[in-house]
Amino acid sequence: DAGVIQSPRHEVTEMGQEVTLRCKPISGHDYLFWYRQTMMRGLELLIYFNNNVPIDDSGMPEDRFSAKMPNASFSTLKIQPSEPRDSAVYFCASSPPGRYEQYFGPGTRLTVT
């Protein structure tokens, strides 16, 4: 079975540019999470969805960040405009109905210069 799929795996962009990260959760999972990981701050939950509906976005750092889940098989995290301090690895994870464990994608390493 395919796991969580993220694209791109690496993104290098210049400050001020728009960045879109993509995620395909595991089929049948009803929760989707976006995390950011840095050496300084560790793993941070940005936002999560249940059945495509955003439930908690209190971890989204600023209005520059937005996330959507138009259907059960696709989600995006957008940063506009990007800044060097946004450089991090961004993970998407999904969770099956009635269960608590999360399945992580391989991550997108974002570098903003």
Added chain:
Amino acid sequence: GDSVTQMEGPVTLSEEAFLTINCTYTATGYPSLFWYVQYPGEGLQLLLKATKADDKGSNKGFEATYRKETTSFHLEKGSVQVSDSAVYFCALSEHTGGFKTIFGAGTRLFVKA
């Protein structure tokens, strides 16, 4: 609020040594407990879990027992291998007014040949 505290790393061991990584938690409800492992350049992977007090989770030679009386979930392995070198995260999850997951800061393990 809920929290997870795990021992700081890095932990450096020789191959075939015994491993213990301590994890304690605070929670208002009755969470499920998890250990995740992250290998370099990859996302977190579920290593093992326990859903109620006195449950023992095990996988790939790793074990952890859900101790409600000491609010602990220590990770152990009898004989580590070089391939176990990774970062280990303790986590709790529960559904209380939403899907809450709290991750520990992670403990980096180095195993020397």
